[in-house]
Amino acid sequence: xxxxxxxxxxxxxxxxGQIYRAMRDEILAGRLSPGLRLPATRALAQTMGIAxxxxxxxxxxxxxxxxxxxxxxxxxxxxxxxxxxLALEDVPPRPLPLPPPSIPAYGAFESGxxxxxxxxxxxxxxxxxxxARSLRVHDLGYGAAEGLSALREAILTHVMAARGVxxxxxxxIILPSTGAAIDLLAHVTLRPGxxxxxxxxxxxxxxxxxxxxxxxxxxxxxxxxxxNPRAATGPAPRLIYVTPSxxxxxxxxxxxxxxxxxxxxxxxxxxxILEDDYDSEFQYSGRPIACLQGIDRRGSVAYLGTFSKTLAxxxxxxxxxxxxxxxxxxxxxxxxxxxxxxIHVQAALADFLQDGHFRAHIRRMSAVYGERMEVAxxxxxxxxxxxxxxxxxxxxxxxxxxxxxxxxxxxAVATALQAAGVAAKPLSAFYLxxxxxxxxxxxxxxxxxxxxxxxxxxICARSTxxxxxx
Amino acid sequence: xxxxxxxxxxxxxxxxGQIYRAMRDEILAGRLSPGLRLPATRALAQTMGIAxxxxxxxxxxxxxxxxxxxxxxxxxxxxxxxxxxLALEDVPPRPLPLPPPSIPAYGAFESGxxxxxxxxxxxxxxxxxxxARSLRVHDLGYGAAEGLSALREAILTHVMAARGVxxxxxxxIILPSTGAAIDLLAHVTLRPGxxxxxxxxxxxxxxxxxxxxxxxxxxxxxxxxxxNPRAATGPAPRLIYVTPSxxxxxxxxxxxxxxxxxxxxxxxxxxxILEDDYDSEFQYSGRPIACLQGIDRRGSVAYLGTFSKTLAxxxxxxxxxxxxxxxxxxxxxxxxxxxxxxIHVQAALADFLQDGHFRAHIRRMSAVYGERMEVAxxxxxxxxxxxxxxxxxxxxxxxxxxxxxxxxxxxAVATALQAAGVAAKPLSAFYLxxxxxxxxxxxxxxxxxxxxxxxxxxICARSTxxxxxx
Numbered sequence: 001x002x003x004x005x006x007x008x009x010x011x012x013x014x015x016x017g018q019i020y021r022a023m024r025d026e027i028l029a030g031r032l033s034p035g036l037r038l039p040a041t042r043a044l045a046q047t048m049g050i051a052x053x054x055x056x057x058x059x060x061x062x063x064x065x066x067x068x069x070x071x072x073x074x075x076x077x078x079x080x081x082x083x084x085x086l087a088l089e090d091v092p093p094r095p096l097p098l099p100p101p102s103i104p105a106y107g108a109f110e111s112g113x114x115x116x117x118x119x120x121x122x123x124x125x126x127x128x129x130x131x132a133r134s135l136r137v138h139d140l141g142y143g144a145a146e147g148l149s150a151l152r153e154a155i156l157t158h159v160m161a162a163r164g165v166x167x168x169x170x171x172x173i174i175l176p177s178t179g180a181a182i183d184l185l186a187h188v189t190l191r192p193g194x195x196x197x198x199x200x201x202x203x204x205x206x207x208x209x210x211x212x213x214x215x216x217x218x219x220x221x222x223x224x225x226x227x228n229p230r231a232a233t234g235p236a237p238r239l240i241y242v243t244p245s246x247x248x249x250x251x252x253x254x255x256x257x258x259x260x261x262x263x264x265x266x267x268x269x270x271x272x273i274l275e276d277d278y279d280s281e282f283q284y285s286g287r288p289i290a291c292l293q294g295i296d297r298r299g300s301v302a303y304l305g306t307f308s309k310t311l312a313x314x315x316x317x318x319x320x321x322x323x324x325x326x327x328x329x330x331x332x333x334x335x336x337x338x339x340x341x342x343i344h345v346q347a348a349l350a351d352f353l354q355d356g357h358f359r360a361h362i363r364r365m366s367a368v369y370g371e372r373m374e375v376a377x378x379x380x381x382x383x384x385x386x387x388x389x390x391x392x393x394x395x396x397x398x399x400x401x402x403x404x405x406x407x408x409x410x411x412a413v414a415t416a417l418q419a420a421g422v423a424a425k426p427l428s429a430f431y432l433x434x435x436x437x438x439x440x441x442x443x444x445x446x447x448x449x450x451x452x453x454x455x456x457x458x459i460c461a462r463s464t465x466x467x468x469x470x
Numbered sequence: 471x472x473x474x475x476x477x478x479x480x481x482x483x484x485x486x487g488q489i490y491r492a493m494r495d496e497i498l499a500g501r502l503s504p505g506l507r508l509p510a511t512r513a514l515a516q517t518m519g520i521a522x523x524x525x526x527x528x529x530x531x532x533x534x535x536x537x538x539x540x541x542x543x544x545x546x547x548x549x550x551x552x553x554x555x556l557a558l559e560d561v562p563p564r565p566l567p568l569p570p571p572s573i574p575a576y577g578a579f580e581s582g583x584x585x586x587x588x589x590x591x592x593x594x595x596x597x598x599x600x601x602a603r604s605l606r607v608h609d610l611g612y613g614a615a616e617g618l619s620a621l622r623e624a625i626l627t628h629v630m631a632a633r634g635v636x637x638x639x640x641x642x643i644i645l646p647s648t649g650a651a652i653d654l655l656a657h658v659t660l661r662p663g664x665x666x667x668x669x670x671x672x673x674x675x676x677x678x679x680x681x682x683x684x685x686x687x688x689x690x691x692x693x694x695x696x697x698n699p700r701a702a703t704g705p706a707p708r709l710i711y712v713t714p715s716x717x718x719x720x721x722x723x724x725x726x727x728x729x730x731x732x733x734x735x736x737x738x739x740x741x742x743i744l745e746d747d748y749d750s751e752f753q754y755s756g757r758p759i760a761c762l763q764g765i766d767r768r769g770s771v772a773y774l775g776t777f778s779k780t781l782a783x784x785x786x787x788x789x790x791x792x793x794x795x796x797x798x799x800x801x802x803x804x805x806x807x808x809x810x811x812x813i814h815v816q817a818a819l820a821d822f823l824q825d826g827h828f829r830a831h832i833r834r835m836s837a838v839y840g841e842r843m844e845v846a847x848x849x850x851x852x853x854x855x856x857x858x859x860x861x862x863x864x865x866x867x868x869x870x871x872x873x874x875x876x877x878x879x880x881x882a883v884a885t886a887l888q889a890a891g892v893a894a895k896p897l898s899a900f901y902l903x904x905x906x907x908x909x910x911x912x913x914x915x916x917x918x919x920x921x922x923x924x925x926x927x928x929i930c931a932r933s934t935x936x937x938x939x940x
Contacts, residue, residue, distance in 0.1 A: 064756055064759065065726055065759055066725060066726030113611055117607050121602065121603055121605070125603040128814060129595050129599030132595035133595040137589075138586070140589055140784035141583050141782070141784060176809060177810060179807055180809050183808070205806060209806050212803070257536065257551065260551055287530070287531055289534065290535060295494070313611055313612045314613060315813070316811065316812045336649055338653070339646060339808075341646070341786065342787070342812055343786065344594075344784070345814065
């Protein structure tokens with residue numbers, strides 16, 4: 001009976017498992033009826049040409065899981081199962097589109113990533129290996145959801161000196177990404193239907209995370225002084241997402257008067273400002289403008305930082321520095337939702353900061369990036385003078401270039417550039433409302449900016465003349 | 471003028487920063503009025519007894535950030551700032567309670583953690599260090615939000631063999647914790663007000679995460695066969711959270727007929743079953759019952775696994791294996807919310823699995839835990855026969871013991887036990903409705919179960935006789 005439908009693949013091994021799965025599936029599909037008596041194992045094993053013990057073990061599994069019943073010897077029968085036969089339904093109708101190949105074409109003007117070739121592999125490997133060997137028993141438990149205290153202290157020391165943050169270590173929470181930090185604070189702050197201000201143009205991840213939390217987004221136009229809180233109409237915000245040091249994507253630094261007005265607007269609305277200070281460690285002319293958090297006196301600002309731009313996105317460490325009033329709830333939610341970082345990575349990164357490797361890396365990379373920014377700006381200004389306007393830049397890892405012809409299609413230009421080997425993001429992708437076309441150009445890996453700028457000029461000129469003609 | 475209120479701490483160094491911060495704070499507080507002309511740096515530096523260049527640099531910072539205006543030489547004046555003086559308001563009224571000291575008292579019967587002293591430090595350090603040195607440039611970028619493909623494949627190979635999961639690697643998503651996985655799938659599945667079934671008693675983190683996502687929780691009583699889907703009344707569920715292999719906390723294994731009924735109930739309601747298979751790698755008698763996911767044919771089950779119990783919570787890696795129908799949205803949400811794992815940890819763990827270290831660790835620890843479970847069960851059954859009932863156990867890292875006196879206060883008993891050095895969780899903490907009192911006892915670190923059981927008996931007897939008298 002059974003030897004007819006169980007096709008054993010002897011080369012594949014695990015005959016016991018093959019028999020178990022085949023019989024289980026036949027029983028679940030209703031093709032072996034409840035009460036059906038299974039043949040004696042001795043005779044069946046002989047017919048199938050397998051060891052009797054293999055068959056006995058497979059039957060034991062079926063019995064243990066409830067597919068067959070009865071005591072061996074007095075007869076084993078197929079159990080009566082409650083549900084109707086199950087049809088196979090979750091096969092995807094066509095192959096799911098796989099994500100793009102995992103080797104992205106980082107090239108000239110790619111933005112959003114630092115120069116990954118400069119990642120300090122050897123020192124990082126030493127820090128990680130040393131901590132993996134030295135961590136004690138209690139470090140390996142669940143630990144504090146807000147992160148390892150040594151890392152929180154080391155991060156605070158860095159941002160107090162480099163960014164003017166004013167806080168104590170208990171205000172720091174470690175997370176795997178800025179997205180996770182925005183998500184945490186949005187969940188702690190917002191109820192569905194609450195208003196959130198967001199810079200226009202602005203960071204698409206912030207737009208989408210806030211929307212998923214049920215926020216009604218109000219895009220706040222940014223001019224040469226950044227977001228203008230006095231331009232607001234409509235309901236008061238509960239949350240305000242800003243990048244005051246180096247607006248993403250325009251690169252503008254928010255003026256002091258706007259900063260103070262923003263703090264005032266937030267305090268009077270009882271809103272939380274999320275200050276995303278994603279790449280402010282890199283400043284090439286003048287001293288970095290201190291962060292907004294440092295001049296807040298009323299617990300209105302949560303400061304967000306990340307190691308994605310200073311080290312590499314792949315290490316997956318970011319941090320939020322919260323006002324006291326939100327700490328208790330944010331920690332509780334963080335603990336529940338468990339967006340935490342491996343203890344080995346946290347401990348290694350704490351050492352990396354404390355031992356001065358991080359500061360040395362920033363100093364070294366600032367010199368490299370400063371030169372690349374200068375060369376890239378000069379190349380684009382020189383070659384693309386007819387088609388692009390490039391505002392002043394003081395720091396950061398990317399800059400925005402605006403089309404002189406406001407009707408040009410920046411998505412088409414970016415697609416053509418990508419095909420020509422030049423990575424550039426269309427500025428329109430950053431707008432919720434009417435976009436101003438342009439390109440976001442990264443400088444971290446722009447090692448041949450001159451050649452890339454001539455490609456941009458060729459493609460932009462073609463596109464903008466087409467737009468003018470059309 | 472200025473030398474009166476700027477108190478320099480010469481020993482602390484950074485005189486420039488001290489002057490900058492003091493003046494900034496005075497200006498923000500409104501104590502230096504707009505238009506006020508600052509004294510010439512030469513004279514002031516002399517009065518203050520500092521180098522003129524230090525003062526000039528501090529004034530430069532104030533000018534760059536907009537606190538003072540005017541060209542040097544022709545007079546520097548305090549800028550007119552828009553906002554009223556800011557009062558310091560975010561000082562916490564009393565010191566925030568610090569989290570408990572980070573060294574928890576892991577002791578006899580602590581549950582929820584494996585034996586951390588057995589963590590394979592040397593091999594793990596080798597894997598981490600090797601990957602930190604060998605990862606290439608493109609591995610350090612943002613990478614796929616669903617995780618490193620080598621790790622997803624290695625996990626799938628493990629759970630297919632060990633747990634009977636049926637899936638392809640594209641169905642696997644890597645996350646830092648089971649809480650993050652529940653949160654992701656709840657967000658993808660639930661709308662506020664949707665019904666979610668949860669086992670009663672059940673996992674408190676799941677209860678709270680689902681509630682935070684707006685779910686209406688329906689506690690479904692568990693008996694000796696696990697959750698009974700036929701006992702349901704009220705609206706159909708959108709999500710069902712279960713631990714069928716080893717119910718948390720009771721330790722019951724869900725029967726086959728209940729499994730099939732649950733699959734049927736989920737399919738007809740269009741609900742997603744979250745199968746949390748948190749510690750099923752450890753099975754001491756008989757063969758492990760295959761997971762629910764493996765017999766689902768209609769895309770109703772998402773399988774959740776974790777390395778917190780098999781290796782250590784501190785490495786912070788868990789995984790979800792999703793039905794095809796949810797993949798696209800789950801990946802998009804996962805990418806946005808960024809609850810991802812460091813690439814170094816993912817790559818090292820993939821090696822650890824592929825090289826057989828994980829299987830060897832499981833095999834070694836199964837023998838250790840099996841013996842500890844046997845000794846612990848025998849000790850509690852022997853010493854606490856008057857006060858506790860201990861159901862049969864086939865695997866896992868903890869067991870539930872029920873009070874014979876149903877009126878006893880298990881929270882008071884657990885508190886008294888904690889003070890006596892025995893970690894035990896009160897079962898009532900796992901109930902949403904009327905609790906059945908008892909204790910959850912972990913065996914992973916129970917190295918002196920006999921002594922601990924006598925303590926339990928002493929404290930339980932006192933408490934239950936008090937309850938009988940009261």
